[in-house]
Amino acid sequence: MRILYVEDDAMNRRVVRDMFASLGMDLDEAPDVATGLRMVDAEHFDAIVTDLMMPEADGLDLIGAIRRRADLGASVPILVLTADTSDVARENCLRGGANDVMTKPVGLATLVERLGRAIAASDSATFS
Structure with a gap:
């Protein structure tokens, strides 16, 4: 399984990378939206996790650019991981095409559960 994490803060990337490493999983990382989009153009990802404010x-x-891509835009699960706990931010993310929104700091169990749920929903939508 390939997960892309787009986050401008190096410490936040390290924390999430370490979470995935504890599960024996690698995490692809991008420090900004432009790099993330180049990676999406070049690679297949099973899911994308992105920071909101960069x-x-x-x-x-990032979400808008990916959703506009006919080849994968509608199917790849995108989860937002943000420090913004407001209902407005959550609604904007969901309305903008995110599958889910999580707030920082996120625990490993929550991250895995929500990511698994989004991937499963995407798989069933793709094959139904």
């Missing part, structure tokens, strides 16, 4: 372009920009 300089230059934010998580909503």
Whole structure:
């Protein structure tokens, strides 16, 4: 399983990378939206986790760009991991095309459960 994590903060990337490593999984990482989009163009990912607020372009920009891509845009699960706990941010993310929104700090069990749920929902939508 390939997961892409788009996050501008190196410490946050390390924390999530360590969480995945504890499960024996590798995590592909991008420090910004532009890099994340280049990686999506070059690789297949089973899911994408993105920060919401980043300089230059934010998580909503990333989600919108991916959702507009006919080849994978509708099917790849995208989860937002953000420090913004407001209902408005959550609604904007979901309306913008995110499958789920989690707040930082996120625990390993929550991350795995929500990611698994989004991937399972995507798989059943793809094959039904």
